[in-house]
Amino acid sequence: MIKIFVGGFPLDFTELDIAMLVGLHGDISTIKIVRDKKTRICKGYAFVEMMSKDGAEKAVEALDGIEVGGRQLNVKIREEKPVAAPRNYSSNTRSSSFSSGSSFEKKKRPRRPI
Known part of the structure; x- marks a missing residue:
């Protein structure tokens, strides 16, 4: 499966509207x-997951740059983010506030004379 980015469509578009546009070029997952997040x-x-790379490429070729509802579509294959390498915490030489067992104990601070 491969994801494509579909941007620039009218704000009142629904999943069905996108499916009708993109689905002409391949099967959608x-x-x-x-x-x-607040106003919904x-x-x-949107991001559309296609069943095949061929269908995704056809959708990008056919839909990128066309006008829909007075707006120009921007359609491209989504680049996968590189996976971050796992961190090795044992080789970390920086000190940590959690390194000593007494870090959670409340220490009394000296008071200034009034």
Whole structure:
């Protein structure tokens, strides 16, 4: 499966509208419209997971740059983020506030004379 980015569509678009556009070029697995967390209003872009790379490439070629609802679509294959290498904490030479057993004990500070 391969993901494509679909951006620039009208804010009132639904998953069905995107499926009707993209589905003409290949089988779709999932559609995720990105929405504002508080208002739940569409931000105008989505990620579509296609069943085949061929279908994704056809969708990008056919849809990128076309006008839909007065807005120009931006469609491209989503680049996968590089996977971060696992960290090795045992080789960390920096000191940590958790390195001594007494770090959680409350220490009395000297008081200034009044």
